[in-house]
Amino acid sequence: MDIKQTVLDILNDLTGSDVSGAMDDNLFDSGLMDSMGSVQLLLQLQSQLGVNVPVSEFERSEWDTPNKIIAKVESLA
């Protein structure tokens, strides 16, 4: 499965916007993501990609742009 595309699909669904043109934009600063969004992201990564991220290891600054999220997920997959 293409990790990049799956993550982008999850983010598109979560934020209601296509983030593929803004891969280095901070999703939290722009208000597209928040705490509840983060929870959903973790749940979806688990169900769609089998990637387990313990909530206690979710350092927001490592997950705040689409590129960072993709890199994180690739390193964990």
Place this chain on the structure above:
Amino acid sequence: MRVARRKQSLGGQSMIRDMITAMDHWALQDPERLAYDDLGHTNTYGELKQRSDALAAHLDNMALPAHAPIMVYGGQTFDMMATFLGIVKSGHAYVPIDTHSPVERITTINDIAHPAAAIAVSALPTTLGDTPIIDGSTLNTIFDQHVDYQVTHGVSGDETYYIIFTSGTTGKPKGVQISHTNLLSYVNWMLSDDFKLPQAPRTLSQAPYSFDLSVMDWGPTLAAGGTLVALPKQVTDNFKALFETLPTMNLNVWVSTPSFVDICLMEPTFDASHYPNLSRFLFCGEELTHATASNLHQRFPKARIFNTYGPTETTVAVTQVEITEQILADYPRLPIGYTKDDTRITVVDDQLHPLPAGTEGELLISGPSMSKGYLNNPEKTAKAFIKMAGKTVYRSGDLGVQLDNGLIMYRGRTDFQIKLHGYRIELEEVNHYLSQEDHIQVGVAVPRYDRNHKVSQLIAWIVPATHEFTNELDLTKAIKENLQGGDMMAYMIPQRFVYKESLPMTPNGKVDIKSIIAEVNQ
């Protein structure tokens, strides 16, 4: 000392007669006692008195119009608490505004409240017209002064203690005026045997001070000489920081919305063995689901969990019930509780006629914790605070049923009540069934209106649980089949299911149903 302390017949705690003297009492008796713990940076009751005295003296010298409200902008910090106390000592009401508020909300509240001054504990992101502003550096200079201040004209009786603006996703926000009498009624109830809070507890302060859920943490805690332990948004936003911080807080009492504890429950170590001193959980602000309460009860089997309910207009909460194993076994949808002793809740029909136990209707609330009304808004006040048999009662707009045993069950909002093909449907009842369905993590139903403003369809926005279906159609089929086989009336089952990764939330952490209704009706 002004405070007259007497033992309540039931409680180990004493009855509070005056909030200001109750807090100052600890400074006089035990000045080194910790009042506030902001991520390890602590402040004492002695400092709380010294800083609030200095601010009160400064405000007195400004010769502001008596009792005029003062706006306070800031986050969860000790200086906010000292500012609130200084303001009420000088006889003014305060209007708390959290740092995460949009600029437009700040200016709108300024326009409505016409505050005599604004205190920027944190730097204000906007100007406020003619309103004089005490900025952070001025405030620090004031706080450095040691003055011998006598509280001679502190807020008392029916004078307004604080004004909290409701979220108001539609129209203008409304400023709910809470008097000293209102606050005392509430705080004394919290300190009674109804909650049996630990003595001088360390209490979680997670809700922003502009949200009246925060009164549930600071009110009883500071009156009883406990310590407020702040958990600011910048920590809760970053889960790694959140779960590094939580275990270091050594909490005794937890106060939050159910949504926030749901995040914490995602972490397997959030349990009694890692938080051995956490003995009370108090919830308010949105419905406590059976799933959340039973999960929490399994993690903290010895802790006592309380569900509470109340509109901001009647001061934080007016009902409470401990969620015991028996309650979990008896009630698939949890009760909101028993009415507090000094308050009366009447269930009425839409003609405002009282209904017998077991019948659903609107909850009318009256008693010493009921607000005098909305600031500078007689029209909205007259609509919500009505005369009944010579007495003023608050129309909550909440639907409920009182059972024979006195417990009240929440049934939703009058304004989320819809009619579909002649059937009366409570959206929150539909949501309740949706959220119990196996494939659904969270679900809300909203009406789609046709050109004649009649409901044509019920649409469900669903955050699905983990599932094995390869397409949404199969998922929808499975959900509908389960709902049809359950307790739900067929007419209540939504026609359309839309799947989402998350639902929009209000700033206070509730599902923002109004914004979903707006979106499906675009």
